Amino acid sequence: MxxxxxxxxxxxxxxxxxxxxxxxxxxxxxxxxxxxxxxxxxxxxxxxxxxxxxxxxxxxxxxxxxxxxxxxxxxxxxxxxxxxxxxxxxxxxxxxxxxxxxxxxxxxxxxxxxxxxxxxxxxxxIGALQRPRLPSWLGGALGGDPWLCDLAVQILIWAGVPATAGAEVWPLDGWAARRAEVTGEPVANRDTLDREVGRVLAAMRTRPKWHAEHVERPLGHKQAPVAPMPAELPPLELVGAHELEDARLAGLAEQALHAIESRLDRGESPAAAVTAVVRTVFGGLDHSPLGGSPRDDWLATALADPARLEGIVATVLTVLDR
Known part of the structure; x- marks a missing residue:
């Protein structure tokens, strides 16, 4: 063309x-x-x-x-x-x-x-809501819980997006950072998110016709997830454990940047936004080469030191081009 x-x-x-x-x-x-x-x-x-x-x-x-x-x-x-x-x-x-x-x-x-x-x-x-909003009946069914209500809207948005979440139905990793921002709690594990998605879907299914039209139908237009490898075959490890850890931290860093940017857009000070998000996203990480406690100690020390915190905030603002 x-x-x-x-x-x-x-x-x-x-x-x-x-x-x-x-x-x-x-x-x-x-x-x-x-x-x-x-x-x-x-x-x-x-x-x-x-x-x-x-x-x-x-x-x-x-x-x-x-x-x-x-x-x-x-x-x-x-x-x-x-x-x-x-x-x-x-x-x-x-x-x-x-x-x-x-x-x-x-x-x-x-x-x-x-x-x-x-x-x-x-x-x-494809049947997806053009402007996804939380119906009052669904908010009531979820008890008005801020995170579950927010998750319901994310599900409605995702249903109409052509992209897929790899071999999974839902983008749980991306929602984990959003959950931490909405609730103020540490980043939840995938099992917790999976249960919460199930709870929201159960509430949606109390109106079967609405659920079929606005959730099931648009989801059916996505490309089917790739089938997992048979369980009896051992996984092929192409990279070392340290590279997997680096990739995991890079993903968390991207989630943290999005959360910090949202807080800055709401008028929160850079230092407060960076401190809250970094502590939430990176505090208490398990299964890392450094171990949970040493990293927690380093993080707490860095955030408590005004000079080091100022450097971290400056780096984040540079990355965000703010």
Whole structure:
């Protein structure tokens, strides 16, 4: 699409936009002519989408490689980018009914409504709630518990997301950090989260038709999880224990950054936000080469030392670009 579009087609799209005829021409065009119009708008729109939507999003997702350019986008990120560009193209071909002197400038003002509407439409097509909210009856069934109510909304959001959680149904690791932030408790283990998800789903199933339409149906559109290896086969260890521990800590660090950023957005001071989140996420970790107690002692000492805490806060703010 990016390399094969003829300059004449792009020029034709710009001319139709200036004359206020772009939407009308698209509505009346035969398939081949419509394809040329779509290609011309696509050529103008994709750099705007990447610069203003994709790149900032990939930075927020800590995908530094994806933010470099199209050729570095991971497969799922590339799919999302193409979906967003298609949404902008469709929007332009329906809404460009008046004279538009600056097509790029006009498209830039339409990026957000076009992509948001398309996202909600895709959710609606598979039965997922377009704007997930907690129904009052479900909040009552969960006893008004803040975390379980929040988890219910996360389940409704996740049901309509095309991505999968690897070989699992739910992204429990990501929800663990959110649980710690909402409850103020240490990061829960997977068994605890699994039980809580089960409790929320049980409450949802008290209204079978609603659950089937807004949870089961959209989940059915996700790619089926990969079957696990047979239990009798020993696991193939490709990396050492220290590398697994490093990967685990890196994942926790990413969760901690998201939690700190949320607290900063609510107006909490950097020192308070960093201290609370670091203590919650990293305090009391088990099964590490350092052992639980030495790491806890080091962490408590570092957070109690104003100079060391100042250095930690400065590093976090630099990573978050705050």
């Amino acid at each position: 990016f390399d094969t579009m003829r300059p004449a087609d792009v020029a034709g799209v710009r001319r139709l936009a200036r004359d206020g005829l772009l939407a009308g021409s698209a509505a009346a065009a035969r398939p081949r002519a419509l394809a040329r119009l779509r290609g011309g708008v696509y050529t103008v729109a994709w750099p705007l989408v990447f610069t203003r939507i994709t790149k900032p999003l990939e930075h927020r997702r800590r995908h530094a490689d994806c933010a470099r350019g199209l050729e570095w986008l991971r497969p799922d990120c590339l799919d999302r980018f193409h979906d967003d560009v298609e949404a902008v193209v469709e929007h332009a071909l329906r809404r460009a009914t008046g004279p538009i002197e600056n097509l790029e400038g006009w498209l830039a003002t339409r990026l957000n409504p076009a992509t948001v509407d398309a996202h909600r439409r895709r959710r609606g097509e």
